[in-house]
Amino acid sequence: MNKEFHQLENNIAGEGFLPGLAVDTVIFGFHDNQLKVLLLAYKNTGLYALPGGFIHDNEDVNEAARRVLQSRTALTNIYLEQFYVFGNYSRYDPGPLKAIMQARGYNPPADHWLLKRFISVGYYALVDFTRAIPTPDEISDSCDWYSLNELPALMQDHQQIINKALETLQNELDQKLIGFNLMTEEFTMGDLQSLYETILNKKLIRAAFQRKMLGLGILERVAKKWTGGAHKAPYLYKFVSNRLPADNS
Amino acid sequence: MNKEFHQLENNIAGEGFLPGLAVDTVIFGFHDNQLKVLLLAYKNTGLYALPGGFIHDNEDVNEAARRVLQSRTALTNIYLEQFYVFGNYSRYDPGPLKAIMQARGYNPPADHWLLKRFISVGYYALVDFTRAIPTPDEISDSCDWYSLNELPALMQDHQQIINKALETLQNELDQKLIGFNLMTEEFTMGDLQSLYETILNKKLIRAAFQRKMLGLGILERVAKKWTGGAHKAPYLYKFVSNRLPADNS
DNA sequence: CCTTATTGTATCAATTTGTTACAATAATAA
DNA sequence: TTATTATTGTAACAAATTGATACAATAAGG
Structure with a gap:
């Protein structure tokens, strides 16, 4: 999600974006001896979600992830890596985005691009908790850190995405010096x-x-x-x- | 690519498939003390390519990769894993697919779905060389094993995909028992x-x-x-x- | 049955990791 | 000033892992 959600919303065919593909970023921080992840709370819906976004049709996928990371933390030059593509058909669920748009007073047509099936490229980022400036986007009430062991209920399969990101981090911690x-x-x-x-x-x-x-x-x-x-x-x-x-x- | 390429070709809008997303599979085998990969030679074009394919709109991405693997080797129950998403804008090159279609006597319209930008999910598979039955598809002259150190010139960024697959294999060989x-x-x-x-x-x-x-x-x-x-x-x-x-x- | 090449494994050395111990040293209180 | 206390930095040794060498076992072939 970026700051111009109404542009995404009114752009029914998704012009200028890669169709059906998104990035989701698990942003890890460390504070008070606890691992934290950055989550967004969506307005009026009671839903929490990972910072994510769509990919411009002339943008590198990795760059899109970096753009998302920067827009939620105001950080550049951060450790950021792909770890998995979440592409099961069973994760297809237009409900949340529909609810978000409706909560904004917009009733999307059934063939709205944001309601189609999306594949998500999962990234994880490692940031200095003290330097990140959590920044909500237009459609979220908050952007905040949550301890890994006391996460709120998350949208779609975002809990699984976090689990897999943590697994990856555990496996790569020793080899790479990250x-x-x-x-x-x-x-x-x-x-x-x-x-x-x-x-x-x-x-x-x-x-x-x-x-x-x-x-x-x-x-x-x-x-x-x-x-x-x-x-x-x-x-x-x-x-x-x-x-x-x-x-x- | 599957056996019904004319269906993909005539399906100008790509109905029934996820737009802009493909899987490419680096299929490793071992023979005569050499690592081999399975490559397709495309008819009339002199181009070699990794076995790849598109994803049905109701299909898991991982299943699509498994389908591709099975259709080129006749093998099931194979070690197959995602290793990277190749999503840089610079890899966008409709040339090869256009050449393939034209070599088939079909002149695709400029907005043909196969000529749009594609993101590729990279997989690598480890197979028993002696059990695989290399099987070309409709648009390829051959499907054959090539030694890693004497590969022909490859389409698009397929050489880079192979390089990264090998890197991943080297890194995971010790940890996982693969x-x-x-x-x-x-x-x-x-x-x-x-x-x-x-x-x-x-x-x-x-x-x-x-x-x-x-x-x-x-x-x-x-x-x-x-x-x-x-x-x-x-x-x-x-x-x-x-x-x-x-x-x- | 002797030779030859290769395999399976024992043995010891070198390195890495686990464990314990202890000196160094900031603050605090006697 | 000088003990007391808690924690840090590191030495010292033990245990485990890995590297290197050696050698017995054994299928062929002459």
């Missing part, structure tokens, strides 16, 4: 370990974790962090370079 | 090691490889194989169960 994208600029080793433990949903051994992370040679010690606690102050670390995937679609 | 899908029913440890070495493009240590494979507990010794060579006969192994991914799209 966890850092969820951290703030500076962080302690404890912060980082907490992130890993939350994503992987298991305890890690402190000494081994620290040894491994330092061994990667991608962390730089910046300063010490005096928290006020009655104990040795931890170092603050900085990630030396962003890990963004190459786009070779 | 290499066995490329073997014949019975194989020696040497055969299996040769497969791994070919896919990963590096030498492996014989003793360690054997120890690891046996340690997985998924191989069963069937018999010995007397090759006629002047040396100890290797065991023949069988894979205990097919490794097919769950379909949760």
